[in-house]
Amino acid sequence: MGRLLGSIAAAAGPAGVAALLWATAPPSASPELKQLLPISDLIQAFPALPRPQPPALWQQRLPQPLAAKLWRNKAISWFQLWGEHAGAPPYLMLPGGAELDVIPHSLRLGGYRLVAADALSLQSLQQSLEAQTSSELGCEALAGSPPALFWQGEALAGWLGSWSPLAEPLRWGCLTLRGDRFWGQVSTGPAALQTALQPPAQRPISVLPEPVVLRLQGRRMAPLLQPLLDALSWPAVLLPHRSWLLNSPFQLELRRNPEQSPYRASLWLRLWPADRHRLAVARLQRQLETQQAPGWPISAAGPIRRVQQPDGPVQAGWRWFPSGELLVVLGADVPLASQPQQPSSGVLREGLQLSAAPAAMQQLQLLPVGLPALWGGLQQLDAELQPAHQSGGPAQLAGSLTWPVAAAAGSP
Numbered sequence: 001m002g003r004l005l006g007s008i009a010a011a012a013g014p015a016g017v018a019a020l021l022w023a024t025a026p027p028s029a030s031p032e033l034k035q036l037l038p039i040s041d042l043i044q045a046f047p048a049l050p051r052p053q054p055p056a057l058w059q060q061r062l063p064q065p066l067a068a069k070l071w072r073n074k075a076i077s078w079f080q081l082w083g084e085h086a087g088a089p090p091y092l093m094l095p096g097g098a099e100l101d102v103i104p105h106s107l108r109l110g111g112y113r114l115v116a117a118d119a120l121s122l123q124s125l126q127q128s129l130e131a132q133t134s135s136e137l138g139c140e141a142l143a144g145s146p147p148a149l150f151w152q153g154e155a156l157a158g159w160l161g162s163w164s165p166l167a168e169p170l171r172w173g174c175l176t177l178r179g180d181r182f183w184g185q186v187s188t189g190p191a192a193l194q195t196a197l198q199p200p201a202q203r204p205i206s207v208l209p210e211p212v213v214l215r216l217q218g219r220r221m222a223p224l225l226q227p228l229l230d231a232l233s234w235p236a237v238l239l240p241h242r243s244w245l246l247n248s249p250f251q252l253e254l255r256r257n258p259e260q261s262p263y264r265a266s267l268w269l270r271l272w273p274a275d276r277h278r279l280a281v282a283r284l285q286r287q288l289e290t291q292q293a294p295g296w297p298i299s300a301a302g303p304i305r306r307v308q309q310p311d312g313p314v315q316a317g318w319r320w321f322p323s324g325e326l327l328v329v330l331g332a333d334v335p336l337a338s339q340p341q342q343p344s345s346g347v348l349r350e351g352l353q354l355s356a357a358p359a360a361m362q363q364l365q366l367l368p369v370g371l372p373a374l375w376g377g378l379q380q381l382d383a384e385l386q387p388a389h390q391s392g393g394p395a396q397l398a399g400s401l402t403w404p405v406a407a408a409a410g411s412p
Contacts, residue, residue, distance in 0.1 A: 045146035089117035138192030139174035165228040183398035211256035266332035
């Protein structure tokens, strides 16, 4: 998955996503594509782009005259895929007949020619195809108008690194990409994933205010954060309150800290527990105020409670508002001037809404190591995850990408 926008950039340049609007429809879904899904960590479908030179992958895998001839045929759509072996070079898949049979390190797969980087990669691909069994996997987007994207299993882990526990609901995915929009389905397990012909109606998007570089909100944080919090092991004082903490409306923000802070950023969490949990909230408040573990020294300043080592910076703090709202800050102090907020419509909707400013996060060195450079250039990423209609079914994922003005205009 980490190679997604990186390879788009290699094929199309900084303005490539806008150029993807020049798409032409490939043939309908083929047995060959279905055969490749179980043995591929990532598959990308590309249209022919309006650029004079073929992509770098074409030039690496094809004889130069053949690459130039095929690229001039603007009706051709092509695929780039990675197998299950981490670090292995990608394969190139092209539709075509006998004219492609001269390509070295390649094999025929129905109406397609699959081209490997070398003899060892080709042998690995052949062995995977021979050992393949029946699979329920599907990705309708690959059969539609490119560009499209499919990923599965652990493909996200290598890209997200320490962030990968947050991607548990996204382990299998199938997306259509059009211009700055993307939409499709994601799942926690193998599934036949579908995408609509047209993107869903887009909700109004607002630019994240300073100093916020990421905002995640929704009706419940359990679908996304429960696997991570369970993996980290809950503190004993919080464990009895796990259910209402995970199932309250929430807003989670990552904020840039002032330069004098020892931490680059701070985490701000607001929870709005339901009235029926007021007794549990009051009980947790009393327990936290009496908590004096050696590594958790708590002090008070009016309505603010702080975790602070002697003569050290404030590590965390929280504040309970009379309205019942809880504000928790990690990596900074809770301002005395902080005020309660009314939960927004996005907070009260089912599902999860994400807005992130990757370029700002890159400046703070908060993006995962090894992320493709093009990700770090995004001005803003907005996405919405709608839960599955039935338990265990796929969820809907849709969103948009905002590029800096220069990149969108095609400037270097």
